[in-house]
Amino acid sequence: MLIVLFSLQIIPQSICCRYGLTIGAAVVPIVRVLVWICFPVAYPISKLLDFLLGHRVALFRRAELKTLVDLHGDEAGKGGELTHDETTIIAGALELSEKTAKDAMTLISETFAIDINSKLDKGLMSLILEKGHSRVPVYYEQPTNIIGLILVKNLLTIHPEDEVPVKNITIRRIPRVLETLPLYDILNEFQKGHSHLAVVVEQCNKTEQQPSVDLADNPTTEVRVDIEGDKPPQEKSLKTKRSLRKGKSSPAGSQSYKRDKKWTKDLNSDILEINDSPLPTLPEEEKAVGIITMEDVIEELLKEEIFDETDHHFEDS
Template sequence: MLLFLSALFSGSEVAYFSLTPSDFKALEGKSKSSKTLKNISHPEVLLATLLVANNLVNVAIVILSTFITLSVFDFSQAPLLGFIFQTVIITFILLLFGEILPKILASNRSLPFAERFAPFISVLISFFKPLTRLLIRSSVVISRRMAVPQKISMDELSDAIELTADGLAEERQILEGIVSFTNTIVSEIMKPRLDVVALDFNTSYGKLKEVVIESGYSRIPIFNESFDDIKGILYVKDLIPHVDKDDDFHWQALIRPPYFVPESKRINDLLAEFQHKHIHMAIVVDEYGGTSGIVTLEDILEEIVGEIADESDEEEKLYTKIDDHNYVFEAKVMLNDFCKIVGCDDDIFDDIRGEAETIAGLILENTGQIPKPNEVVKCKQFTFTVDAVDNRRIKRVKVNISSDENN
């Protein structure tokens, strides 16, 4: 009987604290599950009750087994044998049937286990309430006085996410985004200059309206002759009062000052600056002062929550999976994203990528020239075939993955 109670308390501890959000939703839909929800509503009280009850039962088992052993057997001539029997064998039985097996059973069937024994656990909580309150208050006082700040590394957080977010794909993606957020720099998420829709300072108002309608963007960078000379940002909403103006309308007066950031800036710092300055777009510049591209508030938030699509967005397919060994990629895909998609280590190209951040950059780094269509470049176990080139720019690449890394 005592061994059964020990198993019950050990199993209940695992069962209750293994319940997932989906289990709680299932419990909320059942009228008979009120006791289960009530028990877990105060987890510190539940845990204290189960630990107190389990320890009392285990102590009782040891005392009773020792008394029975000494009554039945005489170990006066072999005290070592008596010690082995009373400690090793009894401890083994207690661990196996009172701890290990019930915890395995409860972890595999946590919801049914918690529901089945909820009434008994509820009575137990009420019975031990004075003692558990005293223990909880004592533990709070001790923990406050002995608390030591704990520093957790990014690797430890990533490992914890791997272990705890099984089956919760969206939550896991957000957690992983938060973990990597502080280590991500602007150059990794920016839109490169070749993909930016921008307008010359001397563009006519009629042409400006055409570009605004065609692009669908709410903010457009304005440059003077060269994209390296950004004059400001045009907010499309500022054009609304002037929509009916003639082509000679001086729209340049509506341009707002640009905000410049270096490629190496961390996006968590940039997010704080965006919030403080109430802006949504920054111009990214390289070490020589040239314009590398733009970065928006949406780009930063997408690093945490994933792709954000609105009604004006057209779904852009950056890659197509033909089979497990063959893909077709847009050449502008970032190498970090490429590695995630094909399932290889993020640092696999570190020794050959140089300063390259994209697939196109990796190919250029390893060829030293603008490749021609159908030109083949081998890197590690990957064979890149240039599929399309446009104006000295690699547009699309076919990728074959060899099972032998040395190929």
């Protein structure tokens, strides 16, 4: 009995535990021969068992996968090679499908936004610089009515002494997503390049079905909100130089000319000419509750906070 135990169980397990792949690859021809020999008996028995007990695919659930990944981590002490960061990211990727925009958003009360009727004077420019954001939401009348966003890099040509109104600079459309939208869907929309920032809204009227995301219907493009028709001289000179530079670098030809005309036409169709018309507002059945960015989604994936140069945080001593 001891001979059978050592020769057929203990010794093979000890050897195959370390050299399992090598031994398995070496005996593949023998196993294939045994499969064909046992096929006439094993196949009918397997079909009978599937009929009686049901067919079960040997797949792991999400919770089982997370436990399996933790067991393969070096912190588990079982010989695994996965580092703490690797196990954390894998677990975050598995949990991301269960999280929605509400779990990762920044509350609207904690969001830094500027009024469209304000002026880019020294105080406001200093405040934008202090916040350190690359994109700043723009609201109209009340902070919950966010109608667009500005890119801070577009303010490089603006002088604080000119006190240029916010409504006279380039404003981009900002997409809206429901608070129940999964983070993977938001990440896929962010990857399309329309915008890396969106407004999270909740439906006040549950009887009407609203689209979960309007990124496809309202693509984020350059939008010009020009109420008074004024244009700062900085943007005039910048666009003039840009057009001259394009004229020098682009090859002459009818095809290039048609493409430029089409691009100009599409751009003009996205410009908001608001002279007598009111500025856009959120529908009555929707209420803005927060802002979500690409960084928020990545933080949920990493399961860690991402701090940049302008973030102020204090570690517990």
